[in-house]
Amino acid sequence: MNQRSVLVTGGAAGIGLAIARGLAAQGHRVLLADISDSVHAAADSLATPQAPVHGHVADMGVEAQVLGTAQRAAELFGGCDILVNCAGVSRKRDGQPIPPVEVLTEDWERVLRINLTAPFLLSRELLPGMRQRRFGRIINIASRAGRTFVAPAGVDYAASKAGLIGLTRHLAGTYAPDGITVNCIAPGRIETALSSLSSPEIIAAAAKAIPVGRLGNTDEVAAAAVFLASEPASYITGVCLDVNGGVFMA
Ligand SMILES: NC(=O)c1ccc[n+]([C@@H]2O[C@H](COP(=O)([O-])OP(=O)(O)OC[C@H]3O[C@@H](n4cnc5c(N)ncnc54)[C@H](O)[C@@H]3O)[C@@H](O)[C@H]2O)c1
Numbered sequence: 001m002n003q004r005s006v007l008v009t010g011g012a013a014g015i016g017l018a019i020a021r022g023l024a025a026q027g028h029r030v031l032l033a034d035i036s037d038s039v040h041a042a043a044d045s046l047a048t049p050q051a052p053v054h055g056h057v058a059d060m061g062v063e064a065q066v067l068g069t070a071q072r073a074a075e076l077f078g079g080c081d082i083l084v085n086c087a088g089v090s091r092k093r094d095g096q097p098i099p100p101v102e103v104l105t106e107d108w109e110r111v112l113r114i115n116l117t118a119p120f121l122l123s124r125e126l127l128p129g130m131r132q133r134r135f136g137r138i139i140n141i142a143s144r145a146g147r148t149f150v151a152p153a154g155v156d157y158a159a160s161k162a163g164l165i166g167l168t169r170h171l172a173g174t175y176a177p178d179g180i181t182v183n184c185i186a187p188g189r190i191e192t193a194l195s196s197l198s199s200p201e202i203i204a205a206a207a208k209a210i211p212v213g214r215l216g217n218t219d220e221v222a223a224a225a226v227f228l229a230s231e232p233a234s235y236i237t238g239v240c241l242d243v244n245g246g247v248f249m250a
Helices: 014-025 039-046 063-078 105-133 155-178 200-208 220-228
Strands: 005-009 031-036 052-056 083-085 138-142 181-189 240-243
Touching: 005 014, 005 063, 005 105, 014 031, 014 039, 014 083, 014 138, 014 220, 031 039, 031 063, 039 052, 052 063, 063 105, 083 105, 083 220, 105 138, 105 155, 105 181, 138 155, 138 220, 155 181, 181 220, 220 240
Parallel strands: 005 031, 005 083, 031 052, 083 138, 138 181, 181 240
Antiparallel strands: none
16 A cells, blocks of 8 residues: 555544544554644654654634644645545634524624635645545544534535535545545544533433444444545545435434
């Protein structure tokens, strides 16, 4: 297997950290970008002599820092073969979603910048190198809330994730002839800090509606990402893979 260069945003915790662990275990070189400076400890915990893992502190809501992250990947690895856009935020008030008519413009814009604009900017910066090398994988972590109505999600979050699915499809179609696949994963409710922002009542009701009978865990999302990043997944592009315990059958 070829050793690839990987960038995972939101890689200090939760789903991003699990994906980075999975890709480092494949022997790839990894750069983790995160707003939290715990990203350095996370990187140290994953590194092996064969698979160096670097941490980089950056806010995906600030364009200059997003571009700085692409630049860091270029300095370290000469580019990036596998981009995983995982950094994402969801705003709650006392464990409840904020009603659409009460969402402030500045909060809407920040959610959109982190969840949707940053994946676009990183794709824009890194796709030329992928095209040149005729290999690339972009994996966007969307959400069930971008696929269907999920009341606890919040309007800004739902819109950003639906947009990410559209971005995925457009990039997939455009770069399909170049050896680049672009896919997204739409997790249902996965046990992380982000999902625990919802009240215990909301979480219990969500779990009841899942055919598998429980929330998902981060390794179950990471397994899907590692597969989509792999070379044998070369004929899969433009898909949105639902990792949600069978919720769409219910
Ligand atoms: N947990 C779920 O149930 C669930 C469901 C569907 C989709 N998702 C998506 O999965 C992704 C990861 O979520 P998670 O549950 O692992 O969350 P998490 O809160 O456990 O981890 C998110 C990571 O992103 C980082 N981050 C937050 N804002 C950032 C910013 N502005 N710039 C850079 N890094 C930032 C955090 O510091 C953290 O390390 C998100 O895009 C989320 O929308 C999660």
